[in-house]
Amino acid sequence: AQTVTQSQPEMSVQEAETVTLSCTYDTSESDYYLFWYKQPPSRQMILVIRQEAYKQQNATENRFSVNFQKAAKSFSLKISDSQLGDAAMYFCAYIGSNYKLTFGKGTLLTVNP
């Protein structure tokens, strides 16, 4: 079964600085997708960025980018120029052939002014 591990329960960053959230996963599949979701206090899961496993190029969405290392099964999220609105719980997620999103336990990000 696929598993997703986020080893940092909490992280903090100063406003305007850069922070990296870690994620590793375990799978025997070769074709899959990886995601980072943001969950603010409103509870709604908001998609931040996604990565197709067959693409070698790291995905980027404005201030958010990933470092995807397929061989190492690592998928970290880098947030540049952190803003107060980035404070939230961040979840790494995997989806393969069984159509189920599998989530890590999350990293609570605090942004200090």
Add this chain to the structure above:
Amino acid sequence: GAGVSQSPSNKVTEKGKDVELRCDPISGHTALYWYRQSLGQGLEFLIYFQGNSAPDKSGLPSDRFSAERTGGSVSTLTIQRTQQEDSAVYLCASSLAPGQTHNNYGYTFGSGTRLTVV
């Protein structure tokens, strides 16, 4: 609708009572998923619908949990004889098709129902 709608937003119930949680997916989305998020935990898969059928209900924690979907749209998650360990946020998500991620960038989630069993 424009997004996934869940009701109620919050529900407090007494131990032993039955509860129904509702999910109204995005119009046209054939796949619908229920997840449970307990305090300090990630999201735990409960059940997946394709149309009105549930090909995968492997995540339902006990026979007190059931779900149905009618008209390929609204879904109801029912918990019978609620227990305190059922307290959690129940999240619903929908997508165009099972595992469809190409055109809609992953699943769209609702804001969840926070269930508190006292």
